[in-house]
Amino acid sequence: MEDKRELLPKNVRPTHYNIFLFPDLEKFTFEGCVDIDLEINDDSTEIITNVYDMTVHSVSITDVASMEKQDATNFELDATAQTLKMTFANTLKKGSKAKLTIKFTGNLNNEMNGFYRSEYTDNNGQKKYMAVTQFESVYARRSFPCWDEPAIKATFDIKIRAEPDKTTLSNMPIIKEEKITINGKEYKDVTFDTTPIMSTYLIAYIVGELEYVETMSNPTAPAEAKPIKVRVYTLKGESSQGTYSAEVTARVLEYFSEYFNIPYPLPKMDLVAIPDFEAGAMENWGLVTFRTVALLFDEKKSSVASKERVCTTVAHELAHQWFGNLVTMDWWSDLWLNEGFATFVGTLATDHLYPDWKIFTSFVVDELQSALNLDGLRSSHPVQVEVNKATEVDQIFDQISYEKGATIIRMLNSCLGEQKFMDGIRIYLKRHMYGNTVTRDLWKALSESSNIDVESLMGSWIKDVGYPVVSINNYKQGNNDMTLSLSQKRFISSGDMTPEEEAKYATWWIPLGIITHDSPSKPLDNILTEKEQTITVPYPEGNNKFIKLNFNETGMYRVKYPKEILNTIGETIKMGLEDKSKEVIGVSDRIGIIADIFALAKNGTEQTDNALDLLKYFEKETDYNVLSQIYLKVGELKSVWYNKDGKLLEALKKLSLKIFSPLAEKYGFDYSSKDSFIDSKMRTLVLRAAALNGDKKIIDELIRRLELFIKGDNDILNPNLRKLAYTVALSNTTGAQAEKFYDDIFHIYQTSEIADQRLIALQSLGAAKDSKLIKRTLDLALNTELIRLQDIMYCIVNLTVDNPNIKESRPATWKWMLDNWSTFEERYKTSGSILGAICRYSTNGLNDTKHIKEIEDWITMKGSKLDIIRRPINQILERLKTQNAWIERDNTRVQAWADKYLAN
Structure with a gap:
């Protein structure tokens, strides 16, 4: 197949960079010089490297053997291609080594990528700046001339010149600091240890006025693992909010060292909260950068949602230290290898730290449904997606690369078994340490550990757009079995797929995960491998019979049931909710039943009124994650039908109140330190659902508490409830009263020292x-x-x-x-x-x-x-x-x- 990728020529390759940078936080520029050790692969008089948004002052090259130096006869920048072309008079001979030296000036931009500036106001009200980096995907070229492709790895020596009072950080520890004076002003030159061989997008450095909290991670496996110093850096006065993430980091590093059976390869792990940061976080090796709200947490003043976000974000970024940094995708087309895998094992690590959070059940509500929703569109893209230009890369940092990638990895983990899956991952990482891979390399390792042809099984899941819907078209009950006539076709949200389109799609390998009344917790291992297939499963006589596909929602597909089978599932669910001793259909399966029927209603293969009727079976539901799915689905209908006349919106509010108001009454407004994590989330959810659907009693009490909170009673309104209270107050008042609330909430946004509380105040203004x-x-x-x-x-x-x-x-x-x-x-x-x-x-x-x-x-x-x-x-x-x-x-x-x- 023709390679359309816009890559740099292969006539030379870098092996080592020596980078010097001198940022000016007043002029917002930086001076730089880079020496790049090159191997010459072909006779050359021309070298092309990546450069963007900088001025190049001089270019020279030195032959290492002869020490002959020549200046470039010409060098020209191409802003569109983001390249620097350098021409030399004397030919660089194939097989020789050379040192390329480039001096340049760059801009400390305010665009949140490359080497950029972040602005903040300190505790004395003074405007301050810090210099920070964000190089993924293709922005190292905004900081120094480089071969800015993930497969072109090298080692790096980095030296930064900064004011003496500034904290200076990079991927590796500091090995030397020297004081120097320039025009009467004192500076320090900070030299960092040489990095391992790595991709340019993972390089990072920071200059700013910071403080930190510190702890140690002490992995016990494998045998060669060493203690790792962990620091969380913040702006001055905020370091206490880094204590929680430092502790999470220490424990997660221990977990991954054991899970991957490879020690964390660097001597330290720094995490830094950045005031201006486009993404949630970035996994730079040994120096992970975060949005403030994704790293900092205060046990008394932040919400439990903030605690969950910090933990899962930290776990995701630390997973990358092995999966992405130690072993890196060859090209951005395999971005999912980085992001999908880190999302899955980050969830594994969170589950290991906090099993009571039931994070994999939340995964079914959040990651799985998010992936299914986007991938139901024609305008989705394959997991393994063609990327040809640097400018195309950022558009695939989406739910397909992250959530769909994680979902199919979760499905594979379930199919192979956790031990064989882990063994395969260990083979993969050990085999490709410090190298680059494509998806096939991962499949090969997992095939070795499982003795299953993983590439054949997973082909359509990663190479094709979309996912299947499995339909039970007919069923026939025998004496002790049931015969099902099944079919699979691509699920399209709009439901209007033509026969020509259908013919284009491959057949998925679908683990059916069938459970019945006879085997409610141990799924049958049937696999659907054809477009149409008939299977017979055990279905003995007994009470409360049912059959359900996709046990625990581990498969990335939807299921369409005949109405009679759906009703038997509904009755079984209802019976289990009324009498816990009879509960045989678990939480993830209940979530899947709701999600699937509403998705099928949207695409026209089911009626929306039938989906709404299904909710009658859930009126006694008490599980947080199932209730969360109900709230989301009813909310989606309200949102879609917002502009239509008729009684639907009124009826949806009545339905919501019937489910949520009794629970809101039961849970009340007062959080306790003895509450479980799930109880805290549950209270927030049921109060929100009741209030936003018009429960006057809840609304009045929230407004009463908010008024007291604004007057200074900090304990009357728990941090978990403040977002709801702000939203309810602004949604239910007008005129001068609404303006007063708006001013007060805006003041909270401007003055709160807790990141998540600032942002919930800001978000609430839109209500x-x-x-x-x-x-x-x-x-x-x-x-x-x-x-x-x-x-x-x-x-x-x-x-x-x-x-x-x-x-x-x-x-x-x-x-x-x-x-x-x-x-x-x-x-x-x-x-x-x-x-x-x-x-x-x-x-x-x-x-x-x-x-x-x-x-x-x-x-x-x-x-x-x-x-x-x-x-x-x-x-x-x-x-x-x-x-x-x-x-x-x-x-x-x-x-x-x-x-x-x-x-x-």
Whole structure:
């Protein structure tokens, strides 16, 4: 197959970089010099390397054997290709070694990638800056000339010049500090130890006024593992909030050292909270960088949701230290190898630390459904995706690379068995240490450990777009067995796949995981390998008979049942909820039943009123994760049908209150230190569901508590409840009272010292329903003095999700985006993830024909200017059209269901 990738020429290859950088945090520039040891593979007079957004002053090359030095006769930058082409008079001979020296000046930009500046205000109200890096995917080239491709690994010596009072960090420990004076001003030159062989995107360095907390990780396996010094760095005055993540880091490093059976390869692990950071975190080897909210946690002042986020983010990034850093994908087409695997084993590590969190059940609600939702679109992409240009890479850091990747790894772990899976991973990592791999290398190792042809099994899961829906078309019950006629085809959210499209899709290898009343916890090991297949399973006589596919929802597919089988599952669930001793259908399976029928309703192969009727079996549900799925599915219907006349919204509120209000009454408002993690999440969920569906008693009490909290009673409103209280107060007041709440909540955003509490205050402002306050929130989102560039989404998300005046706030947000698009294009020209999020939230729910046409016209008018977000833009449009078709198809039925439900 023709390789269309835009790669650097192979005539030379770097083996070592010696980098010197001198950042100026007043002029926002940096001076630099890099010496690069090269191996010459072909006779050459021309060398091309990656460079972007810098000025090159001089280029020379020295032959190592003869020590002959020559200056480049010419060097030219290509801003579009992001390259530097250097020409030399004398030929560099094949087989020789040379040292390339380049002097340059770069920009400490404010675009959150490359070598950039992050701004903050210190405790004395002074504006300060720190210099930080973000090189994934292709931004090392913004800091020093390099071969900026993951497969071109080298070792690195790094020296940074900085003011004496600044903390200076890099991947490796400091080995030398020298004081120097320049023009009467004192500086220090900080030299770091040589790195292992690694990819350029994992290099990192930081200069800033920081403090830290420290602990030790003491892995006991394998035998050669050594203690690792762990530090969490923060801005001054915030280090106490790093204690929790330092402890998590120490324990997770121990867990992974044992799980992978390879010691952590570096002598230290630093984690740093960065005020301005586009992603959630970045796994730079030995120097992991984070958004503040993803690293810092205060046991008394942060929410349990924040604790979970910090733990899972830290675990994910530490998984990368082995899977991604020690062994690296060869090219970005295999990004899923990094991200999908780190998501799965990060969840494993979290489950190891906190088994009571039931994190793999949450995985079914969150990661699995997120992957299924995106991959049900035609505009999705394969897990193993073609990437040809540097500018295309950032668009695949999405739910396919992360969540779908993690889901199919989880499925494989279940099929092979945990021990064989772990053994295969150990083979893979040991075999490819310090090297680069493709997906086939992982399959080969897992095949060796399991004696199963993993590549054949997994081929369609990673090479094809989408996933299957398994349908039970017919069934026949015998004396002691049941014969099922099954079929598989690609699930499409819009439900309008043509026969021609269907013929294109491969056949998936699908582990059916069948459970019955006879075997409710030990699934049968049937596998569906054909488009249509008949299987017979044991199905003896007995009470409360049922059959269900996809035990524990370990397979990435949906199931369509005949109504009779679905009803028997529902009755079995209901019986188990009424009498726990009769519970045979577990939590993950209950989540899957709900998720599948609502997805099938959306694509037209099931009726939405049937999906709603199914919820009657769950009226006594008490599991947090199942209730969370119900809340999300009912919320999705409310969001999609927001603009239609009829009684549906009223009926959905009544249905929600029937399920959630008794639980809200039971749980109450007061959190206790004795509460389990799940109990804390449960209380927050049921109070939220009751309040946002109009439970007046809950609403009044939340507003009462908020008023006392604003007056200074910090204990009256637990951190887990503050987001809800802010949202409820702004959603249920108008005029002067709403403005007062808005001012008070905005003040909390500006003054709170806890990152997650700042951001929930900011996000809540979008729930204000007054037209004046909707406009104020949209104006605020543009104000870079008040809102960090990375946080713009927090301003707008509630305007199109939880605003009670959504008929006004959604079109207003769309118009605001159109009016300010040129500003966003400039601010986020290299931040496709933020630009895509602005589009996603600004168009959320605008599923009527008029707005879809407006969005299509805008996309057409913008043309190639939207290439940086082409994938997410296509997905936004497809989702809106799917919603529009859903409403057109099912509106009459759901409104009839609503009339009937309200009459009861």
